[in-house]
Amino acid sequence: MITVRFAPSPTGYIHIGNARTALFNWLHAKRRHGRFILRLDDTDSARSEPRFAEAIVEDLRWLGIVPDETVRQSDRFALYDAAAQKLKAAGLLYPCYETPDELERRRRLRLSRRLPPVYGREALKLSDADKAGLEGEGRQPHWRFLLPNFADDPFAPQSTVVEWDDLVRGPQQVDLASLSDPVLIRADGTWLYTLPSVVDDGDLGVTDVIRGDDHVTNTGVQLALFDALGLARPRFGHHNLLTDPTGAGLSKRTGAQSIRGLRAAGLEPMAVASMATLIGTSQPVKAFDSLRALAQTFEASSASRSAARYDQSELQALNRTILHELSYEDVEARLRTVGIEGPDAAPFWQMVRSNLERFEEVGEWWGILQNGPEQPVPFETDEDRAFATEAFAHVPEGDWDETVWKRWTDGVKAETGRKGRALFMPLRLALTGRRSGPELADLVALLGRERTLARRP
Template structure:
């Protein structure tokens, strides 16, 4: 059997960390076992589904390193769903209902008032042919429900172990809307059968739905896949993720300059027994993701943790890996500065690659109104510091400069002024960069050069 998994987003919004986590769990599972990954757009919601969002979702997945073996849209497969629906109708498992939402809500309230579970009472099964005809004459169009067996449905879950859902406690699910369009449930099962999906890996919010879908698999005579339901994630504050939480959308994280493997690693390792580490490829990460070691408690997604993972990856990036990205930021432009030397100077102080542009402006232009994210704005020099800086300017070594220049210059200043430690180094750093912390000045000073250094000293 070829392992085949699927990621089935609705193209009604950009994907966020939670969606990406679903895609990653499936893609990594397939990668680990030599299987296939299917990207299936669940676009049965005709009003909200958008073609441009399909493109955006596929692009975001590609950024994460996920490239589907098969890609399809449910909107192109309606004939297949129609055939399955007719089979279920003929078998008496799909039946027509005419209640309006208001009628169903009133019925639900009556059940609650009587202490009964608010599930559909199957009143439509008792309709006579004459009553069906009367509803049709009124212009009412039916929605169609799947008649559940009302029994315990069990499976061995890849994450949660033995699971049982008693479908007797559930309403018969609506599979077809009044307008003839399909809700998620039936097309999902039909496609899983048609595509040979062997494993369905998704969030724990689908556990109850799995009991329903297993009954539909069996009613259609299809093989029931193996299911796995992993824990959900929330923000540190406990807020559930949604497509409207833009700061954690994959698109926004890309725009902010995060590395795809930092996002991927954190997404699947939080809430598991594995140590959180930024792996350099999906193939490497796949060897460290075991669904059996995923916790059943909600995992917290901490952006600060993402920053730390991303910084570790950035600090290990060779110049060749970022040269094109630096060029897109205007580095080195026509400056004549060696971009490799610049990268090696600023790399240890970056969280994201685009932050290099902030240090580039400091090298070229001097202190900035807004300091780099890893820097702390310096204070205006005191009168004594201004005198010291003027003396420092007078003692600037002649060019050419290299990494020994900073040490030579500061030793000369120490001898001449008696300053040492923070009193010696901090005023110079503040004057040259505008911040209290940053890249090693022995590496930064040759990039700034004599002319720019002299201009920044009084």
């Protein structure tokens, strides 16, 4: 069975770029009747917070993503310890004692000699007495994974190409000789991302890993780790990233375009999901009404190679499209939660939906329907106010149906000679207090004669 995972760190609110990764995985798996695992990468106890973990679950649910399983890395340290011991026993995880300043000086020295700025494995030359002396000085080791990029001599690395058929980008390769041995355990004993991720993927049976293309190099290292631990390699895919309009990357630290913020702004979840998924792909960016429908057409391989610029105005356009196409049955329960119900509710929604930017605006229009304009009517001229007052004297008697607006305005036109905007705008202002809005023919028919006459200036 196809099994994917989304692995955010609960150190902030997820943004639309993070949601893109979650959606790529969800759609890829569910189209193939697979499983979706939410893995909370909370090994960084100093920065991870329960409130952010709860928010991630809530935001995914709002988008329509409900995990088949949720795990927390903070509950799985025993697995990582066992894997580290296995690597140490095989001579593949070795202690290093350099300080950041020492490593930086070595990096600069290599660059000055026109050598690649990779770690030179100096720690492998330390004797047990050397290590004891350094620890006696108070130094604690960090631990590096010995990359399999040499034949017999680790100080003579040679080209070692790791290849895979990427689910998004096609054939990919990373030369391990161009990389430093990665640090897997910090000097304070905490885990970096690399080893726990590999152990979890193996233990949880993850078959497909889809993530941002900033992880391509990491994949070469992690494939070597899968092999070293005797774990089955999953298939990897790397999608393009989203940027803001300036081309800068999105970040949880800045809160840019967080899902929580987009929710608070009144955007529809499928507008956000459609945008997050389809932007920067070969598929047209259009609004889908459900993740199920989106999954039927979406392929991760449609993502382009270059980063995609996220455009808020395009998201707003998708939001309008979704709202304007929702039926009364789609929103009946939501309308009741804001007090919109009764015989007027269905025709009201049909009338007002095409004017909405956000669903929350229905409350404003419902108030106008029930109680009239919220503010004093801002007529452009005294003549317009006088015209509107006179026009209300010609409100028709008799049947009140969809023809009443035409009968009313035809009579006013005949009496006053006004037509076009000069006729309709003063009446719109009197009826709604706004310069734009629903079709007045629909509004007047729904208001009824008594509520219409009550709006005479």
